[in-house]
Amino acid sequence: MERIKHYIDVSLYHVKLAVLTMLEYPANFVGWLLSNPIQFILGFATIKFVVARFGTINGWDYGHLAFLYGIAVISHAFSMIFFVQGWFMGEYVVGGDFDRYMLRPLSVLFQFFFTQFNIVGFTDLIPGVCVFAYGCHKVHFHWSIGNVMAVLLLITGATLIRGGIYIIMGTFSFWTKSRNDFAGFTQEFFDKTTMYPLSMYPRMMQIILTYIIPIGWISYYPAKDLLSGTGMGAVISLVIGVVTMTLAALFFKVGLRSYESAGQ
Amino acid sequence: MDTIVVKNLKKEYKIAQKEKGLAGAVKNLFVRKYEILRAVDDISFTIPKGEITAFIGPNGAGKSTTVKMMSGILVPTSGDILINGRNPQKDRVHVVQDLGVVFGQRTQLNWDLRLGESFEMMRHIYKIPKAMYEENLKVMDDILGIEEIINIPVRQLSLGQRMRGDLVAAMLHSPSVLFLDEPTIGLDVEGKYAIRKFIKEINRVKGTTIILTTHDLGDIEELCKRLIIINKGKIVEDGPLEELVNRIAPNRNLVVEYYDENYVEHEQAKIINVEGNIVTYQFSKKEITGAGLICDISDRAKIKDATIKEVKIDDIIRIAYRG
Amino acid sequence: MSNKSAYSFIYKMRIQKALAYRFDVFANIIFQCIAMFATAFFWKAIYSGYDSVQGAGVYDMLTYTVISAVMSILFVTTVEFKLMESVKKGTVAMDMLKPVPLFSIYFFEDLGNITSLFFINGLPILLIGSLFIGMPLPADGVSAALFFVSLLMSFFINWFFAALFSLLSFVTINMSPLIQVKKHILRLLSGSIIPVWFFPEWAQGILGALPFVYIYQLPLDLYIGRYTLQTAMPKLTIQLVWLVILSGSFYAAEKSMTKKVMVQGG
CATH class of the missing domain: 3.40.50.300 (P-loop containing nucleotide triphosphate hydrolases)
Structure with missing residues (x-):
């Protein structure tokens, strides 16, 4: 309990630092506030145009797709706020930037993520929430207490799944010693697989994305369940999120043993 | 209890051996040799x-x-x-x-x-x-x-x-x-x-x-x-x-300035240089202290000035690095 | 050393450097193939039940996907990062004083990088795409020829745009997130992921007035045979105009920046 209180205290202090840093460079923030929503509005416009040409995508009409897309973007936004560092882990490994975290009496992984909040990630939430609200309206989503709970569980689970995958991918750099970040490809792949119904892809790919790399549980399965009136998918998402994150943390711990700092 | 105890500490790194040139770079993509570097031995x-x-x-x-x-x-x-x-x-x-x-x-x-x-x-x-x-x-x-x-x-x-x-x-x-x-x-x-x-x-x-x-x-x-x-x-x-x-450089030099060119010798010091009325003695700190030597010499002859040349610490370190 | 041999040295060094990180080489192939497959499956799925949409069949779209994946390698630029680092470290004034022009160095570094990437990533991706997605053949000989002409201009448009963008390093502190966003937006607006002719008329009109579609879309359209020699000419002319505009504004902006840096001393 004492420990949890300490960790929360440290996190909150770093939220303050993140806000102070942001205020130090207001132009950067304004830049993000403009460019991040543009990215997702463009992404959503693309879906709209494609649906306009093809009618439906694998049986999903425009409203359903907006619902799915909303969940995908909101969980993306949260994963950007808390776990975006995972994309740049290679940079930290090669640059020896884990040194400072290892010198402090807190979990290294905790510090890596929770001492550098990416406040600008909130700008991703704006288009996400808009599209989701629009989708909910189109599919007549009923905001019962059960459904609200389900959405909260699902967003938490989806964020954890994304974060876990970023950590696992980043951890490989402890062995490869590569600076390369695959942010671009990762985002493109996640976009394709979370913003469209998974059922449109070949069987093999569906199996992989359901059981091996649980991307299907970020948005597709829970959204499908919610649209057919059950919150089961959301609960499973949360469970898978917790499991993925735990495995990722263990894997990171193993990777850290091969950390070589920088120089000699 | 000692605050820090380090025992038989070793650290090895695996270093990839790379071949030179464009052909070597392509070859390195597929075959790679490693060498163990022992940074701490x-x-x-x-x-x-x-x-x-x-x-x-x-x-x-x-x-x-x-x-x-x-x-x-x-x-x-x-x-x-x-x-x-x-x-x-x-x-x-x-x-x-x-x-x-x-x-x-x-x-x-x-x-x-x-x-x-x-x-x-x-x-x-x-x-x-x-x-x-x-x-x-x-x-x-x-x-x-x-x-x-x-x-x-x-x-x-x-x-x-x-x-x-x-x-x-x-x-x-x-x-x-x-x-x-x-x-x-x-x-x-x-x-x-x-x-x-x-x-x-x-x-x-x-x-x-x-x-x-x-x-x-x-x-x-x-x-x-x-x-x-x-x-x-x-x-x-x-x-x-x-x-x-003391171990690496046990000898010190004493530079004595006399009033004229008549200088004295000392059984525990070796004269290594004479330049007019300035004489450089070399002595071992184990055998005689610098002060003792100055004392002895000034007893035997009139001296104007005496300086003990300490060894430069960089020299000591350089010698120690060589092992 | 004359400038010419300096450039060829920089070019060769970059090729070797790109090969030095074995993991990066193989991981790049894998990641790019995964993204390519996802796109190919996407087209196959939404085309089920349609023969042709907007004058393009599913086979055209698969060709489009594979060629677009290979093309994206030719458009990798590092000039933005290089200049950002140079400004951050405060060495930019000194770098600019070097006998070989700074941006020429960056250009040849990028060229070397792209050459090696083409062989170690582009060809494997082309091979894997041909085997598992479909042989991406050009519509006909004329299409292929037009494609290469257009591609050459695309390459320079993309590079000059990146170089122009890199000059923002002088006015903003933290460029690296902006660079990511620029890449993402460029890919969305250029038709590299989804061709703009799937967009409504008004959106096509807007995008047609921007330079981005002349980076990916035009060469790809030429490749799958959406234009004849006659209809292609006006498009290629606009592409050339964009090339002139972007390179011209880059030279002008670079000149005034250099002057400013020299006066302020970085």
Whole structure:
């Protein structure tokens, strides 16, 4: 309990630092506030145009797709706020930037993520929430207490799944010693697989994305369940999120043993 | 109990052998040979509480690697480390709670914000009680003059100011052990003076056990009783500076200026140079003290001046590096 | 050393450097193939039940996907990062004083990088795409010829745009997130992921007035045979105009920046 209180205290202090840093460079923030929503509005416009040409995508009409897309973007936004560092882990490994975290009496992984909040990630939430609200309206989503709970569980689970995958991918750099970040490809792949119904892809790919790399549980399965009136998918998402994150943390711990700092 | 115990410490790296040229680069994609580099090769030492010890050695000798293993950053290939009775790899969180580390080449301060914000950050991270935090800050302000720079963003600090900030940040939680990796690198005379004064004061007042790596011989002369010289991953010398100097260069030169060209000889000193009325004697510190020799000579002849030439510490170190 | 041999040296060095990180080489192939497959499956799925949409069949779209993946390698630029680092470290004034012009160095570094990437990533991706997605053949000989002409201009448009963008390093502190966003937006607006002719008329009109579609879309359209020699000419002319505009504004902006840096001393 004492420990949890300490960790929360440290996190909150770093939220303050993140806000102070942001205020130090207001132009950067304004830049993000403009460019991040543009990215997702463009992404959503693309879906709209494609649906306009093809009618439906694998049986999903425009409203359903907006619902799915909303969940995908909101969980993306949260994963950007808390776990975006995972994309740049290679940079930290090669640059020896884990040194400072290892010198402090807190979990290294905790510090890596929770001492550098990416406040600008909130700008991703704006288009996400808009599209989701629009989708909910189109599919007549009923905001019962059960459904609200389900959405909260699902967003938490989806964020954890994304974060876990970023950590696992980043951890490989402890062995490869590569600076390369695959942010671009990762985002493109996640976009394709979370913003469209998974059922449109070949069987093999569906199996992989359901059981091996649980991307299907970020948005597709829970959204499908919610649209057919059950919150089961959301609960499973949360469970898978917790499991993925735990495995990722263990894997990171193993990777850290091969950390070589920088120089000699 | 010794504060730091290091036994048979080893660290090996796997280095990929790369072939030259474009064809070699393509070949390296598919076949690659590795070579084992032993950066730290069977090092053992113990350091008692309250001692200031310097690690010196040429670049790439393994000093920083050793410090990084002692602070829990790197995992040793084999060997044991105990800091205050705990292993820094297995018990990292406990070890670092009582450890301060400063790397001269990089900062732990928050680049974008005012210096004071980084200190507050340390207060939260180490759970430093408010009273202790303020007391420590005040004590260190007296030595380093932190108050005048505390509101400046770290990115605008000079190197010397930044280093002062880093030292304070590392000592706010009153650790009993402090590791300093090249703390005076790149600093001007004033900066070096402040840092050395701080190290001495902290050691005297708080009894902090300090290990520092350095290339600056001034640091060694002013701060350290004990010297550990590392070369090619091995300890080549370990002991008090004075002892090392006496062993490597047991002989001293005495330059005597007479009033005329009549000089005297001495049975325990060898004349190695005569230039007019200036004569250079060489003697061994084991056989006779410098004062004794001057006394004897001035008994036998009238002398105008006498100077004992101390050996230069760089020369001693250079000889020690050669092994 | 004359400038010419300096450039060829920089070019060769970059090729070797790109090969030095074995993991990066193989991981790049894998990641790019995964993204390519996802796109190919996407087209196959939404085309089920349609023969042709907007004058393009599913086979055209698969060709489009594979060629677009290979093309993206030719458009990798590092000039933005290089200049950002140089400004951050404060060495930019000194770098600009070097006898070889700074941006020429960056250009040849990028060229070397792209050459090696083409062989170690582009060809494997082309091979894997041909085997598992479909042989991406050009519509006919004329299409292929037009494609290469257009591609050459695309390459320079993309590079000059990146170089122009890199000059923002002088006015903003933290460029690296902006660079990511620029890449993402460029890919969305250029038709590299989804061709703009799937967009409504008004959106096509807007995008047609921007230079981005002349980076990916035009060469790809030419490749799958959406234009004849006659209809292609006006498009290629606009592409050339964009090339002139972007390179011209880059030279002008670079000149004034250089002057400013020299006066302020970085």
